[in-house]
Amino acid sequence: MxxxxxxxxxxxxxxxxxxxxxxxxxxxxxxxxxxxxxxxxxxxxxxxxxxxxxxAAGGVRGQFSDAVNIQLGVRSLELFQDFSDRPGQEIDLHREGYLFLLTRPEDVAAFERNVATQNALGVPSRLLDAAEARELSPLISTEGVLAAAFSPEDGYCSxxxxxxxxxxxxxxxxxxxxxxxxxxxxxxxxxxxxxxxxxxxxxxxxxxxxxxxxxxxxxxxxxxxxxxxxxRPYRRQILVTGPLRDAPSRIPMTIDFSTSFYFHGEGQGVLLGMSDPDETSGFDLSRTDAWLPRLSEAMSVRAPRLLEADIATGWAGLYEVTPxxxxxxxxxxxxxxxxxxxxxxxxxxxxxxxxxxxxxxxxxxxxxxxxxxxxxxxxxxxxxxxxxxxxx
CATH class of the missing domain: 3.50.50.60 (FAD/NAD(P)-binding domain)
Known part of the structure; x- marks a missing residue:
């Protein structure tokens, strides 16, 4: 490039x-x-x-808790939407939405407050029950899901x-x-x-x-x-599956908030990842299997069908984290x-x-x-x- x-x-x-x-x-x-x-x-x-x-996983959203971040996200979504005209480039934007799955009462209460703030700043987010969440993201299991937060204008791009x-x-x-x-x-x-x-x-x-x-x-x-x-830099790893049998035609960015496990559609497969609380700060970009048991456990609870998929590729990148x-x-x-x-x-x-x-x-x-x-x-x-x- x-x-x-x-x-x-x-x-x-x-x-x-x-x-x-x-x-x-x-x-x-x-x-x-x-x-x-x-x-x-x-x-x-x-x-x-x-x-x-x-x-990066390519996610774009306005769903934040901080009003400044919400406004930055909303404005960026507007600019992503018009990107083919200004500055002039196709970016494969998929506005399939962001879906946060909530399994702890304190998270439900926090997201209720977040949604109110987001709505006041123009984000059409809303709280859903578990059944509504599964309609939007059919690969999930709703075991333990108390509620979910969703905005249809969020998504992902290249x-x-x-x-x-x-x-x-x-x-x-x-x-x-x-x-x-x-x-x-x-x-x-x-x-x-x-x-x-x-x-x-x-x-x-x-x-x-x-x-x-x-x-x-x-x-x-x-x-x-x-x-x-x-x-401070922290390594994050991402995996992409091969074609998923009978996959839904649309898969929003889906996040199991309590574990940080997330996935979204990627071609005929699924892109997925999660944070590793044992990761130490540094610039190491090698791929490791140390995080996979924790990832597999989260997948088995929240999206067990993904365990059937072959892994086609993966990579490691760096989060730039402030206190x-x-x-x-x-x-x-x-x-x-x-x-x-x-x-x-x-x-x-x-x-x-x-x-x-x-x-x-x-x-x-x-x-x-x-x-x-x-x-x-x-x-x-x-x-x-x-x-x-x-x-x-």
Whole structure:
């Protein structure tokens, strides 16, 4: 995906340097360039989308507990829906809905509150009983299911296509995207009006503004700039089955909330995964069988038919997790402009389109469509975490 960009020479200077070429970085590059910002340069250490984005499950939703996340999700869904026209790319969007299966009374109560907040912000989510949930997702067993939450406007799409669309459109608007370029150092400007430097393994670039969209690698980028970005990487594994006998024609993103086991339709098979509470922080992307007994147990309870399917493929990716499972979006204080959009804790792909608009407006000094000031990285220094409860 990044062959043409990687052949370009690294320019000596840029107005804006974006570090990270996943969905968040390419979305920011597109929105800045489209707005007329000149000399936008994106640097990606691998190929575009080769980090967490290409390993994502592709889910897109507005069902969150935090009002800011709901608004980011709703806006992103609007932009995903129109993606074939702007920026111009087919992304295989399936709006089959998101279905959360709830087996604990406290979760039912929390989701009742969540649905009320979501409805007030335009998300058509609703609570269902177990029988209604099975009608929507016929592969499930309803044993122990007390209730479910569903929004028909949620769904899933292709992460690689989203990155490709933003990258191509960013280039059309004059942005430069350089792959195979590893950032090794940053020096912020000594004055607010001055330019800093970005040091890479392919040379040094002078930049008036640096934007960190480096995902799981953001803590290191922040440290180079003297900024604490509390992002830690955790491995998540995904499996895709072969064709499933007598599979339903439509399978929504279905999440067993208490275990985090999830699945959705993927071609003639099913994509599935779950979190591993024993996973330790690190950048290990090897595949392991250690999580499979826990996965099999969850499947046997919630979707036993999936145990019959052959596994066709699988992969490991990285979640970029903050202490409160909420993103870091904002501008660091001090001289030399340093903005960041990272730490999405599994929500970066689905919020990427809206975050591109938000960062564009922060850069241009405009008021974004949603107030993201509570997502500033400084919240941890002020002991003001902002917890997102609807995480998987």
């Amino acid at each position: 990044g062959t043409r960009a990687s052949a370009r020479e690294l320019p000596p200077a840029a107005e804006v340097v974006i570090v990270g070429g996943g969905v968040v970085g390419t979305s920011i590059a597109f929105h800045l360039a489209e707005a007329g910002v000149r000399d936008v340069l994106l640097l990606e250490r691998g190929a575009l989308g080769s980090g967490s984005t290409s390993k 992460p690689e296509s989203v990155v490709l669309g933003y990258a191509a459109a960013a280039r059309r608007h004059g942005a430069r995207l350089v792959t195979g370029c590893h950032v090794t150092g940053l020096e912020r400007a000594a004055t607010a009006s001055g330019a800093g430097t970005v040091v890479t393994d392919r040379g040094t670039v002078t930049a008036n503004t640096v934007i960190c969209a480096a995902g799981a690698w953001s803590a290191a980028i922040g440290a180079m700039a003297g900024i604490d970005l509390p992002v 409160d499972h909420n993103a870091l979006i904002g501008e660091a204080p001090g001289d030399g402009r340093f903005l960041y959009a990272t730490g999405f804790s599994g929500h970066g792909f689905l919020q990427g389109p809206a975050v591109g608009e938000v960062v564009r407006d922060l850069y241009l000094g405009r008021r974004p469509f949603v107030d993201v000031s509570a997502l500033s990285a400084e919240r941890f220094a002020h002991n003001a975490p902002r917890k997102e409860l609807n995480c998987v």
